[in-house]
Amino acid sequence: MKSCQHESGGISASIGHDLTFYIPLVLSRFLPYVVDVIKLWTTYKACKKKMDHLPETNGGTPQKDVVIKPDAPSTLFLEKHADYIASYGAKKDDYEYCMSEYLRMSGVYWGLTVMDLMGQLQRMTKEEILAFIKSCQHECGGISASIGHDPHLLYTLSAVQILTLYDSLHVVDVNKIVDYVKSLQKEDGSFAGDKWGEIDTRFSFCAAATLALLGKLDVVDVEKAVEFVLSCMNFDGGFGCRPGSESHAGQIYCCTGFLAITGQLHQINADLLGWWLCERQLPSGGLNGRPEKVDPFHTLFGIAGLSLLGDEQIKPVSPVFCMPEDILQRINVQPELVS
Amino acid sequence: MAESPEEVAVLVQRVVKDLNNAFKRNPHIDEIGLIHCPEARYNRSPIVLVENKLGVESWCVKLLLPYVHNKLLLYRQRKQWLNKDELIDITCTLLLLNPDFTTAWNVRKELILSGTLSPVKDLHLGKLALTKFPKSPETWIHRRWVLQQLIQENSLPTLVTKGNLGTVPVERIQRLVQEEMEVCCEAAGRYPSNYNAWSHRIWILQHLGKLDVKILLDELSSTKHWVSMHVSDHSGFHYRQFLIKSLIGRTVTNNSILVQNQLVNEPIPSLPKGEKNEASEAACTEELRVDLPNLLKEELELCTDLIDTFPGHETLWCHRRHVFYLQHHLNNKLPLPNVQLTSVDSSDGTLNNSHPSTAVSHVTHAMDVDGLNDSSKQGYTQETKRLKRAPIQDSLGLEMEYRLIDNILATCRDVEQARFATEYRKWLVTFLGQ
Numbered sequence: 001m002k003s004c005q006h007e008s009g010g011i012s013a014s015i016g017h018d019l020t021f022y023i024p025l026v027l028s029r030f031l032p033y034v035v036d037v038i039k040l041w042t043t044y045k046a047c048k049k050k051m052d053h054l055p056e057t058n059g060g061t062p063q064k065d066v067v068i069k070p071d072a073p074s075t076l077f078l079e080k081h082a083d084y085i086a087s088y089g090a091k092k093d094d095y096e097y098c099m100s101e102y103l104r105m106s107g108v109y110w111g112l113t114v115m116d117l118m119g120q121l122q123r124m125t126k127e128e129i130l131a132f133i134k135s136c137q138h139e140c141g142g143i144s145a146s147i148g149h150d151p152h153l154l155y156t157l158s159a160v161q162i163l164t165l166y167d168s169l170h171v172v173d174v175n176k177i178v179d180y181v182k183s184l185q186k187e188d189g190s191f192a193g194d195k196w197g198e199i200d201t202r203f204s205f206c207a208a209a210t211l212a213l214l215g216k217l218d219v220v221d222v223e224k225a226v227e228f229v230l231s232c233m234n235f236d237g238g239f240g241c242r243p244g245s246e247s248h249a250g251q252i253y254c255c256t257g258f259l260a261i262t263g264q265l266h267q268i269n270a271d272l273l274g275w276w277l278c279e280r281q282l283p284s285g286g287l288n289g290r291p292e293k294v295d296p297f298h299t300l301f302g303i304a305g306l307s308l309l310g311d312e313q314i315k316p317v318s319p320v321f322c323m324p325e326d327i328l329q330r331i332n333v334q335p336e337l338v339s
Numbered sequence: 340m341a342e343s344p345e346e347v348a349v350l351v352q353r354v355v356k357d358l359n360n361a362f363k364r365n366p367h368i369d370e371i372g373l374i375h376c377p378e379a380r381y382n383r384s385p386i387v388l389v390e391n392k393l394g395v396e397s398w399c400v401k402l403l404l405p406y407v408h409n410k411l412l413l414y415r416q417r418k419q420w421l422n423k424d425e426l427i428d429i430t431c432t433l434l435l436l437n438p439d440f441t442t443a444w445n446v447r448k449e450l451i452l453s454g455t456l457s458p459v460k461d462l463h464l465g466k467l468a469l470t471k472f473p474k475s476p477e478t479w480i481h482r483r484w485v486l487q488q489l490i491q492e493n494s495l496p497t498l499v500t501k502g503n504l505g506t507v508p509v510e511r512i513q514r515l516v517q518e519e520m521e522v523c524c525e526a527a528g529r530y531p532s533n534y535n536a537w538s539h540r541i542w543i544l545q546h547l548g549k550l551d552v553k554i555l556l557d558e559l560s561s562t563k564h565w566v567s568m569h570v571s572d573h574s575g576f577h578y579r580q581f582l583i584k585s586l587i588g589r590t591v592t593n594n595s596i597l598v599q600n601q602l603v604n605e606p607i608p609s610l611p612k613g614e615k616n617e618a619s620e621a622a623c624t625e626e627l628r629v630d631l632p633n634l635l636k637e638e639l640e641l642c643t644d645l646i647d648t649f650p651g652h653e654t655l656w657c658h659r660r661h662v663f664y665l666q667h668h669l670n671n672k673l674p675l676p677n678v679q680l681t682s683v684d685s686s687d688g689t690l691n692n693s694h695p696s697t698a699v700s701h702v703t704h705a706m707d708v709d710g711l712n713d714s715s716k717q718g719y720t721q722e723t724k725r726l727k728r729a730p731i732q733d734s735l736g737l738e739m740e741y742r743l744i745d746n747i748l749a750t751c752r753d754v755e756q757a758r759f760a761t762e763y764r765k766w767l768v769t770f771l772g773q
Binding site: 094095098099101102103144145147148149150152193196197198231232233234235236240241242243244245246248271272275279290291292293 | 400401404405408409412413415416437439440441442445448477480483484487531532534537538541542545571573574577581584585652653654657660661664675676677762766769770
């Protein structure tokens with residue numbers, strides 16, 4: 001992972017494939033499979049040695065993996081990552097900034113969480129962010145990605161995560177948030193992302209996580225919600241976005257997270273899913289999100305992944321909420337993991 | 340070149356106008372793209388239309404996007420009024436530059452609901468956006484909403500409704516389905532393992548096509564060549580797994596005699612594979628004969644061919660795992676959890692495999708939830724564990740797989756091929772073997 005670092009401090013897809021955070025996240029929920037997480041850790045620590053023994057790609061079939069260069073960094077440049085995130089918000093008229101505004105709330109959550117994990121949260125402008133979130137709550141109770149955008153479950157969760165981080169839920173109308181989330185559950189237990197009705201297991205996770213952080217999980221039909229998520233389980237033990245959809249690391253994160261929150265992790269076929277997840281690891285030590293798939297990379301997820309692997313420079317992170325453990329300890333929301 | 344805000348406003352308004360005029364001039368535009376052009380030249384419009392291809396010179400995009408983006412948001416915050424035509428034009432421009440801008444699609448949803456905008460226009464706009472942004476999640480999401488509107492607004496029947504309703508609506512749905520298949524196929528070709536395109540394709544079959552057997556068979560036939568040309572495309576192969584699984588589900592829910600025959604392995608006339616004409620002559624949907632064992636055998640053969648021709652592709656080995664698993668379960672009359680059904684008549688939730696006619700029982704939404712319902716132990720985990728302990732009924736199939744793997748290991752020279760073959764063997768032994 002360290003070899004993915006850039007001059008600017010961001011972590012990118014530059015080495016060709018993604019070290020998906022979802023994998024260590026999900027793996028860490030299976031304590032018996034910690035051995036695989038340890039394997040990840042040892043592989044990553046020994047990446048220089050590994051590089052010398054990478055298999056040759058003969059037969060003209062290029063493997064979708066990378067070669068870690070000899071001069072690749074072997075230490076984590078925490079300061080640089082913090083700088084990158086801290087200066088990110090200062091470019092409001094920027095084309096890039098506009099292009100990504102539709103997910104700004106999630107961007108803020110990623111940025112703040114990674115800063116907190118690195119012990120650098122104080123560098124971010126708390127009051128400004130709280131005011132921003134307040135102005136993103138709509139009449140219906142839902143929260144939008146940015147000012148003037150439409151509300152959505154994705155950004156409602158991100159907002160609640162940020163407010164929990166800052167212990168500032170009072171700046172929004174929490175009851176309305178709860179009402180909003182509740183209104184999105186369908187008869188079959190699934191959740192729509194917003195009033196327009198798209199169904200996806202990601203939204204089941206968003207709903208459950210939001211309500212759990214607010215201590216209001218019981219307002220929805222949890223049994224039905226679980227039923228729907230389980231109906232999205234595939235033969236390989238993984239989960240897709242809807243029943244019948246392909247297994248995908250991101251969806252697996254959402255579904256296992258959902259099941260952890262609702263106390264249903266035992267419904268997972270740990271053997272099968274663990275197997276699938278372990279197969280995401282490539283010879284270089286990195287991970288992909290699906291077989292033969294090259295994915296983009298996220299700074300938060302990289303750092304969080306390292307935390308899960310036990311890197312001491314980084315605070316412990318919850319594999320369920322992708323938030324610092326101490327925050328969740330504070331509000332007493334710590335679902336059981338597979339044991 | 341520095342421009343004042345006023346100059347930018349004038350310029351942008353002209354560009355937006357040019358863009359929309361281009362669409363008016365040529366309703367058959369089928370592709371959009373960015374033309375690398377870092378500086379404006381003379382007084383030329385940055386909008387370039389050649390035949391049916393629309394290009395936007397890159398120099399203007401950095402000015403254009405923030406301007407129209409902020410303008411729409413001002414409207415959304417009721418700080419600035421925009422009339423319907425302006426809304427249509429501005430959202431069109433925005434979405435061609437950034438189709439993941441959810442709010443812009445939502446504005447168009449409202450215009451559609453108020454009758455100002457035709458849903459078909461958004462199918463076209465989405466199709467265009469996908470030529471440049473083939474993954475765009477919001478484009479696919481909006482597309483599904485539009486299609487749902489189209490089905491509802493005309494009260495179009497589903498494909499399985501019999502008799503009374505006229506043929507026109509059914510044909511309309513069929514045309515919609517075909518068009519969507521093409522849009523998905525094109526997007527799949529533009530980006531490897533395009534999860535969103537393929538999951539949309541599945542959604543179409545489930546919600547518009549209602550998992551009609553003929554459509555499933557047609558899709559199986561028409562995607563065969565494509566996947567053979569894209570052997571790393573995991574999503575493409577997963578689609579075939581979905582088709583086969585759905586065919587299994589549809590074949591067993593039909594109460595026709597042929598189903599019983601299938602399950603006791605009596606010889607039945609086999610369906611001509613993939614020949615569209617013959618398939619459509621083979622009577623109506625319900626009586627369409629699906630030779631499942633042969634279908635699975637052919638799929639495994641396809642897999643073997645590709646594995647031999649293209650060594651070292653994990654996707655092919657994953658596909659083999661899936662297909663063999665389906666064949667193994669079908670042959671041994673084992674239950675197949677979460678096989679999608681259109682009708683839920685046999686979803687009693689019990690994983691009973693003793694009676695031949697219910698051999699492939701279906702656990703759809705009727706899964707017991709252990710933690711909440713206490714004693715009933717019918718979770719997926721329990722069933723899979725039971726399968727592992729069950730005596731092997733069809734060791735022949737597994738033996739043949741082991742032999743195939745051994746052959747490959749003995750003769751292949753590709754390191755990755757050997758690794759995948761070994762992994763496959765391990766997986767078989769762990770989950771299906773003794």
